[in-house]
Amino acid sequence: MPHIDYFCSTLSPYVYLAGTRMEEVAAKHGATITYKPLDIMALFTRTGGTAPKDRHVARTDYRAQELRRQSAKTGLPLKLHPAHWPTNGAPAAYALIAAQDAGGGDLGRLLHSFGSACWAEDLDIADDRVIRARLEAAGFDPSLADKGLMMGAETYASNLEEAVNRGVFGTPFYITDTDERFWGQDRIPDLDAYLSGTL
Secondary structure (H helix, E strand, C coil): CEEEEEEEECCCCCHHHHCCHHHHHHHHHHHEEEEECCCCCHHHHHCCCHHHHHCCCHHHHHHHHHHHHHHHHCCCCCCCCCCCCCCEEEEEEEHHHHHHHCCCCCCHHHHHHHHHHHCCCCCCCCCCHHHHHHHHHHCCCCCHHHHHHHHHHHHHHHHHHHHHCCCCCCCCCCEECCCCEEECCHHHHHHHHHHHHCC
């Protein structure tokens, strides 16, 4: 049975634009998934990237155009200047980690709902009320927002270290159990082809 390690950020517009397509590909191939949320800004610093606020205007202008295009292609609404971005992505990441540990709900839906809250709904994913509502909507106990915070913080930090050591430099980033790596929501068809044995 194939397995996918999914390095993700609750703050990333591209994780949001991935929707749940990777989860659909995994289900198609009987693959299991481990979600590995991490601090994307720290990852940029560790791997030679630049935070969006520090990028050259040429890059920020291109990013704005690309986000608009990808939003249109995926059919997912996206605000280029959401009310609560950047915000602290850690609380939502801790909730995702706790939910994965608890089981019983839909992790792909939960991760996507955090992205939707931030990039389409002008909600603050650092707000406990938003986190609780998203947990419940994805089939998890909303009290997970308050549980396992120490474990969540430790896992969040260890996910970053693992990402750096395994060649991850952005999100979404998918690594198969054969160490085949795919960066970006636009590479999900390539992941599908690889798991099908045609790539």
